[in-house]
Amino acid sequence: MTSIAVRSVTKRFGPSGTPPVLGSIDLEIGAGQFVALLGSSGCGKTTLLRTIGGLETASGGTITVDGRSVTGGASERRKALADVGFVFQEHNLLPWRTALENVALPLQSRKVAKATRTAKAGEMLELVGLSHAADKLPHEMSGGMRQRVAIARALAYDPGVLLMDEPFGALDAQTRDNLNLELQRIWLEARKTVVFVTHSISEAVFLADRVVVMQAQPGRVVADVTIDLARSRGADVMATPEFARYTGLLRDALDGHDAPALNDPAPNATEEKSA
Amino acid sequence: MTSIAVRSVTKRFGPSGTPPVLGSIDLEIGAGQFVALLGSSGCGKTTLLRTIGGLETASGGTITVDGRSVTGGASERRKALADVGFVFQEHNLLPWRTALENVALPLQSRKVAKATRTAKAGEMLELVGLSHAADKLPHEMSGGMRQRVAIARALAYDPGVLLMDEPFGALDAQTRDNLNLELQRIWLEARKTVVFVTHSISEAVFLADRVVVMQAQPGRVVADVTIDLARSRGADVMATPEFARYTGLLRDALDGHDAPALNDPAPNATEEKSA
Amino acid sequence: ACGSDDAETVKGGVTRTYQSALGWLVGNSPEIIAKEAGYLAEYGINGKLVSSTGTAQALQGLLAKSSEYSRIQPLSSMITIANEDAPFVVFGTSVQASAFEMQSLAEKPVKSMKDLEGKSVGIISAGGTTDQMVDLMAVRQGVKPKDINRKVTGLGTAAHQFALKGDVVAWIGSATERTALEEAGHKIHAWSFDSVIKVPGDSFVTTRDELDKNRDVVVKVLAAYYRGLEFVVDPKNDKQTIEYFRTYNREITVDMAQAQLDVARPLFLAAGRNNIMKTDVTQWDTMQDALAQAGLIEKTVDLSTVVYADLLDEALALI
Amino acid sequence: MKRTSTFVDRWLVFVTTPLLALVIIGGWEAYVRLSGVSHFVLPGPGDVFAALKTQITDPYVWTEHVWTTFVETVFGLLIGAAIGIASGFAIGKSRILDLVLRPFLVLIQVTPKVALAPLFVLWFGFGESSKIALAALVCFFPLMVNTAFGIQSLPQGHGDMATSIGAGRWFRFARVELPHTMAYILAGLEQAVVLATIGAIVGEYLGGDKGLGRYALNLQSNLQIDLLFGAIVLMAVYGLVLYVATTSLKKVLIPWHESVRLTSRPSK
């Protein structure tokens, strides 16, 4: 079953004539799939994610989430996005709310009772290792703490689709590893559809079912690699030769040597796109 | 010659009585040394860097930069910091200035002639791979692009001391590797004093002469490891067993198993601190 | 409350509002006493008293039917009646002489409008009564109104300062203001406008509509005002007058009020004790001619449709 | 450094304000003596303070005038704030409403209300209602402009976040837009409270029988210029008190805002 379908989506900021930020993007993501999005800085990952999340209007093409159009009317879009959680590249915490209150916000918006949402938000803060900082305001937190609060916020209301834009970018290795494991656990339990932008190739391989590689000008998909590693994966998976093969493959795709490296065994899981 | 001397520095946000964010920090950094600062999220790296950079007032202790006190009077502080460049964890670009204008800002503040500063800023943008984005405003750039502009800004006026707070956090592997090499080149050429906060152990080992590891509550230095790898280091250094030894050592220090692992050969470069 | 909204309303009576043209001056005492001494109530009228900041405000209040009665300087009402067909009628005259004087420094006295040619005179407000007064008197004394500059100096006491400074050579002020200046030790030369042209004193006005529909009420109001005026002109009542007055202008001291009363009484009595409240139609005639001559009105009106001097007789019949 | 500057902050004002006040009063006295200005135009500070003393010990001044003006100001401010904030949000959130409504709201503001006073009296009577209406009409504007400015300054990220959690219109408004805009509203309120006071007093000037404006008018026509200046001082202090009350709302309502946070950062 398809969860997210991106069809011939283009995006330009500015009047037609300006070069597009996204060329023509086609992407189909099955329900419960974990897709990592790799690509160099400025290639359009955030833009693609934001367009899927209904935060930018596509200049062309259509996007559906769970069969509902995101690119159409506002009420249809709202319905389509009701079950979508977003972790932004910048934390976007509300400066007047404490960590706990920020995490509880989506629950509050869903009219969850106060006691329940405080409990739930507390749980989420615990998950990201911030129980001790529940009462801090954003300006009293470190960069990494803010980002973790933002992750907790997106997880708090248990959305079926998670769009995560470099959620672990500002975290130290240890916290990051912990959260990687947690995210995998959550995903294995609940089988959410996840689109996960990251700059770390190994993080992508470790977490994802499938890694989509983008390149810039215009932003386009240049590789789409299925990661056939058994779940649940432990830290030890990183030492396996398959893991190294995948990271090598992806590194090449990122460098632009796409064609030769992409001889992946799985038949229709790897596709090639040319600009 | 000592470039930065941090002596018994403590820092608390709030009235005395609140638990300190920085315990008593002692740190001496020689002129031209490249020091990496590692530590888990929220342990006080940013706070320490900001205090050294004169952006926070120390609650106790003294800091000197090139012999001038940062913790004393305002005019002394200004002189001390005249030669210090800062890359912030958050980009802090001015939203009304284009990438080029943002990079040129410190030069403008130093009354560099317009033509010179435009040329210099253009050069710096090229270094971070953003020549094509010189005329973009911050809100028209991607997260990684903004961070690169901020790096270019700090490098533009060629300060003798560079304080860098996770400068490469939001960058893809390739860009990051390039900038690592560039930074090493610049440092080898000009022998700046650099304090470099990072979450990547391998980045720390790759770049630094010395890696300082902090732990939290209160923020304190738990390990101080001299990296004895020959310069200039290429990407291949990462494959050497020394490299692996250092990363293992540091990983242990980060995890809190400090004492046994810290049997480093260099006599007074490694110190141990206990809480 | 300043007595305007109190409980002593007359059951089944009509309510009528009087709006003063400019705050509460001792000159308003007859109207105040008419209410406070219960004369209006005796005639079945619930009186209300409100103030305003200018003749135009008061006149507009009448036209808006926010209020029914006022007492204003006749120059203004005449001009609006003639030029704008404003539906005002005059039914009584409380002051029989002009309250305004041409004042100047005693050292440099201005003795006639001729002395003002090419000079500046201080007036209270632009376009207002004092401004029109200057026009009228200039024409009377053969000076082109345009040849006299006007400066808005406000109160006479402040105008004096501008005269000292040389901004104006004379100003228009009231007798009360002159007294205050003299008490402060200044020497003032002053002459009443009546010495140049005798215009009617401040008159009670209401609207044509009120007169047509409620002539009896107008007469009763006038009767009450007449009794108020009678009360005021009798020095025996001064203590009580001042007490009544001070319910509306609590700020004034008894001494000051007494002093102002002493200045105002001669104005009430200027036409003689037997002629108080009398409206002299010939003065209106004179004024209208002068205004026409000065070009301040475009056409003349039939004064019998404006000035109802005979209402006083009907009012006196009630007393 | 921090402790000192907080200490200085807290106590300095008790030294400097009286000092500056003394300087101003001294200058005033000197001017009155040297220029020989008539006491009908500007009485000396001695006379004015003597007058002020009798005024502030007169309960009637408090119960009638100050209280009346206070009630008018507060109600005017409440109504004006409701109009100003509501219209500010409307035009701030909708470009179309902005284009359509703003011209008319600006027109209301620029229209000189003095000329409309008779209409006000006609519609709202001679009592307090007409003054309240005038105060409301005079004070809504800064709230409108600042509220619109605030809502339009909502960081894109805040709005995106609200969209992404599927916030409904009302939730977005109450939990994201309103708190963000609060700082701007309060800056508008600082101005509105002053304008409401002026509006109420001007309204009293134009007609009525109570309130500070009416009081001043009487004093003026009585030529009690020293008392008039006393009343002016009273009105000014009255406005200042209301203003201070308003600004202290900031510490309660937006403790998190940059403009309120007590910074312990080095001075620059």
Add this chain to the structure above:
Amino acid sequence: MKRTSTFVDRWLVFVTTPLLALVIIGGWEAYVRLSGVSHFVLPGPGDVFAALKTQITDPYVWTEHVWTTFVETVFGLLIGAAIGIASGFAIGKSRILDLVLRPFLVLIQVTPKVALAPLFVLWFGFGESSKIALAALVCFFPLMVNTAFGIQSLPQGHGDMATSIGAGRWFRFARVELPHTMAYILAGLEQAVVLATIGAIVGEYLGGDKGLGRYALNLQSNLQIDLLFGAIVLMAVYGLVLYVATTSLKKVLIPWHESVRLTSRPSK
């Protein structure tokens, strides 16, 4: 979606504004007819527009009244803006100056200026200077409040960045603080331009022989109420034009600001 809404934005206003104006004029006409209000209090729109027609074709109205008020407003605004922005920066940047100066600046603002009119005239003369002074005094306040608010809202990161590059006071001010505060200043200016107009007109009410205020006062004393309302319309339009001129400064001075950026984001 974007194209349409820009199109709608641009043209809708040419439809709705006249439409809304018509509705208001229609309501006015209906009120005048049904309520039977005297035309001396509120003339019908027909009369007012007839009056307005004679007024706008009378060159004297333009050369004497409109021009005089315009000059007074502009100079008053310039002086007031200079005072307001300067004092706003001073009190915004220094907590101590804030505590020391703000009470006095608020006092200046809350003091009813009507009673001080003779002093103004005494100091600034009968001519335009006294009106300019009044306009300046009335309009500086929103600029002060908003400038102070703006400078106090400077994101900590901006300030830190300036410190870190070793920016001097002046550079920090000119390149960081001022550009950031510009948006706030412009919001203050929107209010100041309106207040300056009111200040100039009130000044003319209080004395003078030229300008729209004096003109309106004459018309009111003559009970030429249709002409008076014509003059009010003229003043209102005049104020509106100045206001629009001010707001369009935004597009020039702060094109980067959230409140100006034309967003292509989905409607929420």
